[in-house]
Amino acid sequence: MSGTGTGEELGVQAARTRALALLRIRSRATAAALLPAAVAVVLLVAAAQGRIGGSGWDTARWVVTACAVVVLLGAAAVSVAIVRARPAVSPTVPLTEQAAPDLYRLVRDLADRLGVPAPSAIALTPDCDSWLEDRTHPSAQPAGNAAGARWSAASGGRRRRVQAAPVLVIGSPFLWWMRVAELRAVLAPVVAGTGPSAHPDIAAARRFVRGLDGAVADAAAPAPGPLAKLRRLPRVFVGWIARLLLRSCRGHAAAMERGVAAAASERAQAVDYGLRIAAQEQVGLAYAGWDRLLTRVALPAWRMGRWPSRLDAGVVSALTELSRRDRLAEGFASRLGERPACDLLEEPGAADEAASLLAARLFHGGPAEAGPDWSPVDWQQYPDEVVDRKWRAEAARLLRVLDAVGVPPAPTAEGLSEASVGATEAGSVGAARAARARSADPVAVPTLARVVEHLAGPGGRGEELAAGISAAVAREEAAAPQHLPTGSPPGAAGDPGGDDMLDFWGPAPLPLFPLQPPRTGTELLADHVAAMVCCAAVDTAGATPGLDWLDGPALLVDGERRADLGSPVLSLVEDGDAGPLRSWLASVGVRTDKPVRLV
Numbered sequence: 001m002s003g004t005g006t007g008e009e010l011g012v013q014a015a016r017t018r019a020l021a022l023l024r025i026r027s028r029a030t031a032a033a034l035l036p037a038a039v040a041v042v043l044l045v046a047a048a049q050g051r052i053g054g055s056g057w058d059t060a061r062w063v064v065t066a067c068a069v070v071v072l073l074g075a076a077a078v079s080v081a082i083v084r085a086r087p088a089v090s091p092t093v094p095l096t097e098q099a100a101p102d103l104y105r106l107v108r109d110l111a112d113r114l115g116v117p118a119p120s121a122i123a124l125t126p127d128c129d130s131w132l133e134d135r136t137h138p139s140a141q142p143a144g145n146a147a148g149a150r151w152s153a154a155s156g157g158r159r160r161r162v163q164a165a166p167v168l169v170i171g172s173p174f175l176w177w178m179r180v181a182e183l184r185a186v187l188a189p190v191v192a193g194t195g196p197s198a199h200p201d202i203a204a205a206r207r208f209v210r211g212l213d214g215a216v217a218d219a220a221a222p223a224p225g226p227l228a229k230l231r232r233l234p235r236v237f238v239g240w241i242a243r244l245l246l247r248s249c250r251g252h253a254a255a256m257e258r259g260v261a262a263a264a265s266e267r268a269q270a271v272d273y274g275l276r277i278a279a280q281e282q283v284g285l286a287y288a289g290w291d292r293l294l295t296r297v298a299l300p301a302w303r304m305g306r307w308p309s310r311l312d313a314g315v316v317s318a319l320t321e322l323s324r325r326d327r328l329a330e331g332f333a334s335r336l337g338e339r340p341a342c343d344l345l346e347e348p349g350a351a352d353e354a355a356s357l358l359a360a361r362l363f364h365g366g367p368a369e370a371g372p373d374w375s376p377v378d379w380q381q382y383p384d385e386v387v388d389r390k391w392r393a394e395a396a397r398l399l400r401v402l403d404a405v406g407v408p409p410a411p412t413a414e415g416l417s418e419a420s421v422g423a424t425e426a427g428s429v430g431a432a433r434a435a436r437a438r439s440a441d442p443v444a445v446p447t448l449a450r451v452v453e454h455l456a457g458p459g460g461r462g463e464e465l466a467a468g469i470s471a472a473v474a475r476e477e478a479a480a481p482q483h484l485p486t487g488s489p490p491g492a493a494g495d496p497g498g499d500d501m502l503d504f505w506g507p508a509p510l511p512l513f514p515l516q517p518p519r520t521g522t523e524l525l526a527d528h529v530a531a532m533v534c535c536a537a538v539d540t541a542g543a544t545p546g547l548d549w550l551d552g553p554a555l556l557v558d559g560e561r562r563a564d565l566g567s568p569v570l571s572l573v574e575d576g577d578a579g580p581l582r583s584w585l586a587s588v589g590v591r592t593d594k595p596v597r598l599v
Helices: 002-048 055-084 101-114 172-177 180-191 200-220 228-268 273-303 311-325 333-337 348-363 382-404 413-426 429-440 448-456 462-479 501-505 521-540 566-575 579-588
Strands: 093-095 121-125 130-133 167-171 306-308 375-377 544-548 552-557
Touching: 002 055, 002 200, 002 228, 055 200, 055 228, 093 348, 101 121, 101 180, 121 172, 121 348, 130 180, 167 172, 167 180, 172 180, 172 273, 172 311, 172 348, 180 228, 180 273, 200 228, 273 306, 273 311, 273 348, 273 382, 273 552, 306 348, 306 382, 311 348, 348 375, 375 382, 382 448, 382 462, 382 521, 382 544, 382 552, 448 462, 448 521, 448 566, 448 579, 462 521, 462 566, 521 544, 521 552, 521 566, 521 579, 566 579
Parallel strands: 121 167, 306 375
Antiparallel strands: 093 121, 130 167, 544 552
């Protein structure tokens, strides 16, 4: 314990030293702004006492006085901008004590064991991380909260900064994947950070750095109104000063945060240290499962205008599937018999839905409330509502592009049958040719054969098709409405009607954090051809759409997932070789000449 206490004291001392360095930078900036005024006062006093005189001293006195007034006005403008700047606030789902009394009790007991102040509130974030966040700034206090209702009569009804401990932000996947003991062990070093955060010097240094960061962000925002260019000039000046100060603070601020983290880690060693080592493995596993769930499972649904309402519950299924496939993850699923941390919530389903909607808005974009074009979907409905619709929408887009580039339709099985009957009745080769011509003449029928023959034929125009699909996708995305971070989304359980946390990010269009870079034309073409193949398999071979927790939309043949479609499709798209795909289609029993049902 003595070693732990010594390490903690060293961490706090290092953090306080860096905090004092940051405060000295603030003091030096203040002194530099006051220096011309001090020189002007000296000259004015000396002139009043008759110690200096003459035209030269009079000119110097008035020049210095004018310079001092300009510098003081500029310094006042910068100071006001830094004080009033809205610091960055992480988008989270607020979790009231009524919605999670057991979780609040766990955190408070943990703070008591660590000997630090308890966090003032708890919030959930759709990410695999946990941290403390200072939300004492007036702009970070929702109007419905008790802290936000503390008004100052002397300030004319304006909200002031409140004195409160930081807010504990917990990654929502942790609550569903981790057990209660594991969550307590993982949160111990985070909660221990409230101790150094309460130090006056460290708190003041953090406020200073956050104010500079907020001033830089405000200066970069466009100025509204008809005189935007003129109003932007003061912002440019304030932003330049704030960036200059922020660059000088960068090293000290990073070292201060490292000292705070070191002190918190040392203090947390007294609580569940052995269990924390094992729980850290679950953190990495949860991050891998969450990333896979978002990019492979949730993203296709978001693109279809549906958002899975139980993402956190899906993490458990995804990681359980991972433990079944990966020998390195064996034994992780055996923990599921213990009490999950989501039992600490009164209504886990409501919290999961709110976190899932926030994840959809952050990583893809979308309105704050459900609607006809933006509705939740359960995991049981996912294969029919998302996978099947996705395949058929992409197949329809592929066929539209084929029509646009002038690809002739392929004869259908019905057309060829009619041609043969006509030839038999007419008894001549000419009648058969005429019947075949009539069968190929009508409007193009959606068949897989048309796509395969175009890509595999001589001089196949795969590049032209890929460019057409890319243009079609770009037009659809441009036509889609851009959603701004405004409105009132469904709050967390126990906090309905709360302010939209995305309002703090300004009027920037969503998504704030896109999951994937734009797909290339070849990738889009391969996805659309695979979708066409899956539609044909469902319509002609009795296959069914399914959901794979790690890979997203899946094609099920006789109840088993067929994961070997990607390579034959790439051979067709990139090399024009239809042999592997034809073999695959024959093994499944897909009829390429049969019409495919589209959206």
